[in-house]
Amino acid sequence: MPMLVAGVDSSTQSTKVVLCRAEDGVIVASASAPHPDGTECDPRHWWDALGQARELLERADAVGVAAQQHGMVALDDGGAVVRPALLWNDTRSAPQALSLREEFGGPRAWAERVGLVPVASFTVTKLRWMAENEPENARRTAAVLLPHDWLTWMLGAAEYVTDRGDASGTGYWSPAGYLPDLVRGALGHEPQLPRVAAPGEAVGETEWGALLAPGTGDNMGAALGLGLRDGDVVVSIGTSGTAFAVAEKPAADPGGFVAGFADATGRYLPLVCTLNAARVLSSAAELIGTDLDGLSAAALAAEPGAGGLTMLPYLDGERTPDRPDATGVLTGLTTANATRENLARAAVEALLCSLADAVDHLAAQGVRPRRTLLIGGGARSEAVRTLAPAIFGTPVIVPEPAEYVALGAARQAAWVLAGTAEPPDWPEAPSTHHTADPSDASDVRVRYAALRDTPI
Numbered sequence: 175m176p177m178l179v180a181g182v183d184s185s186t187q188s189t190k191v192v193l194c195r196a197e198d199g200v201i202v203a204s205a206s207a208p209h210p211d212g213t214e215c216d217p218r219h220w221w222d223a224l225g226q227a228r229e230l231l232e233r234a235d236a237v238g239v240a241a242q243q244h245g246m247v248a249l250d251d252g253g254a255v256v257r258p259a260l261l262w263n264d265t266r267s268a269p270q271a272l273s274l275r276e277e278f279g280g281p282r283a284w285a286e287r288v289g290l291v292p293v294a295s296f297t298v299t300k301l302r303w304m305a306e307n308e309p310e311n312a313r314r315t316a317a318v319l320l321p322h323d324w325l326t327w328m329l330g331a332a333e334y335v336t337d338r339g340d341a342s343g344t345g346y347w348s349p350a351g352y353l354p355d356l357v358r359g360a361l362g363h364e365p366q367l368p369r370v371a372a373p374g375e376a377v378g379e380t381e382w383g384a385l386l387a388p389g390t391g392d393n394m395g396a397a398l399g400l401g402l403r404d405g406d407v408v409v410s411i412g413t414s415g416t417a418f419a420v421a422e423k424p425a426a427d428p429g430g431f432v433a434g435f436a437d438a439t440g441r442y443l444p445l446v447c448t449l450n451a452a453r454v455l456s457s458a459a460e461l462i463g464t465d466l467d468g469l470s471a472a473a474l475a476a477e478p479g480a481g482g483l484t485m486l487p488y489l490d491g492e493r494t495p496d497r498p499d500a501t502g503v504l505t506g507l508t509t510a511n512a513t514r515e516n517l518a519r520a521a522v523e524a525l526l527c528s529l530a531d532a533v534d535h536l537a538a539q540g541v542r543p544r545r546t547l548l549i550g551g552g553a554r555s556e557a558v559r560t561l562a563p564a565i566f567g568t569p570v571i572v573p574e575p576a577e578y579v580a581l582g583a584a585r586q587a588a589w590v591l592a593g594t595a596e597p598p599d600w601p602e603a604p605s606t607h608h609t610a611d612p613s614d615a616s617d618v619r620v621r622y623a624a625l626r627d628t629p630i
């Protein structure tokens with residue numbers, strides 16, 4: 175019997191689980207279950223969603239959990255959840271992000287010390303929001319975990335434990351360790367924080383005797399699942415849009431566009447994240463009364479440039495650029511161009527322009543992309559795959575659709591099982607290559623940048 179490993183992706187909208195052969199990552203079974211909508215969530219919902227895959231999990235010899243980054247899971251001294259977790263896409267702590275920035279020396283000091291400049295997504299700002307708005311909950315908070323830490327603990331970790339990848343998104347961790355003055359400054363006291371496990375360390379055992387991997391944040395999981403190499407830039411279109419690459423040194427961007435995260439292997443993962451990604455497509459589909467395939471077909475039926483329509487896709491506020499109160503904008507509408515095809519095209523172009531900006535921010539921090547890999551639910555859209563090379567200005571590689579975050583968590587579990595210094599080599603996923611159609615060359619990005627930079 176081959177050894178089996180399970181990888182979990184507990185992301186914003188759902189839980190996905192893959193069961194793989196430890197030796198080569200071949201998937202033998204998979205499962206998924208939805209999470210409730212919203213920007214705060216009782217962690218029990220994640221546990222219940224994971225419970226739906228229990229039979230599959232129990233076949234595994236080792237388990238790894240990757241999950242949405244930054245969510246604040248506040249626990250009391252008995253380990254009970256104090257309030258629903260505030261998620262990465264909850265913007266209520268935007269004012270607290272601004273105060274923390276100023277109180278601790280300004281953006282440059284944050285970038286140099288912590289690797290990021292506070293915005294509402296990061297855990298540290300959520301702690302401050304709770305201290306200011308729910309002082310009784312803050313007082314009862316004895317420990318603060320991230321979503322993957324909590325799930326790993328629920329599965330049987332020997333103690334509260336995290337990994338350096340997810341810890342790097344809290345806003346109170348640096349490669350030298352936790353920064354207690356920042357946690358205290360945000361929450362008003364120092365809660366217990368999870369121990370940061372070494373990459374590849376076993377952190378406990380499940381009830382059925384499987385080894386537990388340290389787990390990680392979902393983007394770090396995707397990097398492991400794809401086996402990222404130098405020169406690879408990933409653009410992921412999930413609930414969030416992210417662009418990231420592996421690096422040997424931490425990033426420090428005082429502009430706050432690039433977060434200097436760590437990865438799950440001991441290296442770094444400079445990353446740009448947007449709040450508006452796949453849902454831009456589903457909202458546009460709803461607007462024109464179709465489904466996602468219908469949106470794609472409509473977008474491909476329109477001319478490049480959407481007949482002069484330009485959209486800013488900041489539907490739910492935006493994180494990059496830092497505009498927590500922004501809304502979406504559509505300009506250039508005339509009786510001549512007011513068609514469902516142009517509206518669909520404008521939405522796809524807007525999403526891709528926002529992600530092309532993200533890749534430019536990475537490049538400004540020294541990342542030199544040789545290959546752009548497109549993953550996430552949004553990469554299933556034919557229109558996205560077709561338009562991406564022209565808007566990114568590079569050929570685009572689309573690995574075959576798969577749950578790369580869950581695969582990365584499974585690879586981490588295989589690593590723990592092997593007890594080796596490096597993760598096992600799993601074969602690279604087959605992919606399709608997309609190049610730009612010269613007829614798609616238009617001034618889409620120029621018009622988008624002009625709208626983005628127009629004060630509204």
Ligand SMILES: Nc1ncnc2c1ncn2[C@@H]1O[C@H](COP(=O)(O)OP(=O)(O)O)[C@@H](O)[C@H]1O
Pocket residue numbers: 185186187188411412413414452453455456466467549550551552553554555556
């Ligand atoms: N064919 C498709 N075209 C466009 N979007 C899609 C398609 N299939 C799935 N999606 C979108 O992908 C998103 C889920 O992607 P995923 O990467 O799993 O996100 P997350 O990890 O944040 O849950 C959903 O918003 C869904 O609407």
Ligand SMILES: O=C(CO)[C@@H](O)[C@H](O)COP(=O)(O)O
Pocket residue numbers: 185186187241242243244262295343391392393412413414415416445447
């Ligand atoms: O906040 C970030 C990265 O900094 C997001 O990427 C979250 O980690 C949520 O991811 P998805 O649910 O979109 O995968």
